[in-house]
Amino acid sequence: MIRLAAVGDVHCGPDLREQVLAQFATVPDRADALLLAGDLTRLGLPEEAEILADALARLRGFPIAAVLGNHDHQSDRPDDVRAVIEGAGVDVLETSAVTWRIGSVDVAVAGAKGFAGGFEGAHATAFGEPEMKAFVQHAHGVSDRLDACLRELDHADLTLLLLHYSPVRETLTGEPSELFPFLGSYLFAELADRHRVDLVLHGHAHRGIERGRTPGGIPVRNVAQAVLQQGYAVYTLEPRSEGARTGAAGVRTPGE
Amino acid sequence: MTEGHYERERIHQALATDPRVGEPELSVEVVAGRVLVTGSAPSEPVRNAIETVIAEVAPGAIVDNRVTVAPADEPAGEETIR
Numbered sequence: 001m002i003r004l005a006a007v008g009d010v011h012c013g014p015d016l017r018e019q020v021l022a023q024f025a026t027v028p029d030r031a032d033a034l035l036l037a038g039d040l041t042r043l044g045l046p047e048e049a050e051i052l053a054d055a056l057a058r059l060r061g062f063p064i065a066a067v068l069g070n071h072d073h074q075s076d077r078p079d080d081v082r083a084v085i086e087g088a089g090v091d092v093l094e095t096s097a098v099t100w101r102i103g104s105v106d107v108a109v110a111g112a113k114g115f116a117g118g119f120e121g122a123h124a125t126a127f128g129e130p131e132m133k134a135f136v137q138h139a140h141g142v143s144d145r146l147d148a149c150l151r152e153l154d155h156a157d158l159t160l161l162l163l164h165y166s167p168v169r170e171t172l173t174g175e176p177s178e179l180f181p182f183l184g185s186y187l188f189a190e191l192a193d194r195h196r197v198d199l200v201l202h203g204h205a206h207r208g209i210e211r212g213r214t215p216g217g218i219p220v221r222n223v224a225q226a227v228l229q230q231g232y233a234v235y236t237l238e239p240r241s242e243g244a245r246t247g248a249a250g251v252r253t254p255g256e
Numbered sequence: 257m258t259e260g261h262y263e264r265e266r267i268h269q270a271l272a273t274d275p276r277v278g279e280p281e282l283s284v285e286v287v288a289g290r291v292l293v294t295g296s297a298p299s300e301p302v303r304n305a306i307e308t309v310i311a312e313v314a315p316g317a318i319v320d321n322r323v324t325v326a327p328a329d330e331p332a333g334e335e336t337i338r
Contacts, residue, residue: 030330
């Protein structure tokens with residue numbers, strides 16, 4: 001059994017120094033790894049990231065993975081924010097993956113910020129003005145790169161998909177429906193179903209709900225701190241038996 | 257009547273882009289001349305800055321600040337994923 005701690009949307013700023021120290025200090029006692037679902041900072045400033053990094057650096061050696069969120073891009077310095085967080089020993093994922101050996105279990109985490117666009121039946125299309133095409137093509141580009149990344153992870157005993165934007169409508173329940181196209185994209189649920197990941201974690205939807213599933217039945221958890229109403233959630237997962245994931249090969253795209 | 261609609265969005269935009277708040281996820285409504293703000297803020301200083309920013313964007317507005325600060329306590333339990 002693997003225990004995962006997860007939270008998103010910490011929105012770290014100078015007034016949270018003491019809070020984040022206390023918030024993450026207990027994680028190693030409660031879980032085997034920590035996943036951070038984006039919006040690590042409030043305004044995307046490296047000095048905000050330093051405050052969070054200081055708290056996470058105290059856990060150095062403990063497995064931690066993170067993705068960036070839209071807040072981490074607000075000051076147009078995502079690479080600087082990323083470097084600061086990585087300096088604390090955190091694997092910051094952007095259409096990339098990390099695999100940890102925890103006990104006798106290989107745990108793989110594929111991660112990306114994800115993006116917006118909407119959900120099946122009402123997703124934005126790459127049609128019309130260049131700005132609209134760029135918006136939609138960004139989501140497709142992230143999805144394509146993450147797809148390639150997930151193809152390499154079939155060896156893992158557990159595969160997790162870490163996002164900031166939501167892959168499903170369900171966990172957006174409580175958000176104004178007009179905002180759904182800006183809160184996530186079905187493209188990432190399709191990836192979760194295609195690769196039969198074990199769990200998808202996301203943030204971003206502060207007014208949403210914690211629990212949902214992809215159309216293919218993969219569990220999805222919205223771990224935005226405002227949704228959890230606690231410092232982090234802990235999820236326990238049983239590693240799949242050998243061949244369970246490859247047994248789902250029928251849902252893979254042709255040619256894989 | 258119409259002015260309330262536009263004022264609502266001006267406040268929403270300011271709360272998103274003003275670095276003292278920086279929270280695009282807040283909800284703003286203008287009801288009977290009162291500005292009702294709901295949602296979550298990461299800290300008490302940010303929650304308090306909401307009223308400062310609104311006072312600059314909509315001088316004289318009566319603000320009903322119902323924004324909450326999400327707790328960061330250790331979780332009481334855990335969930336088994338199936």
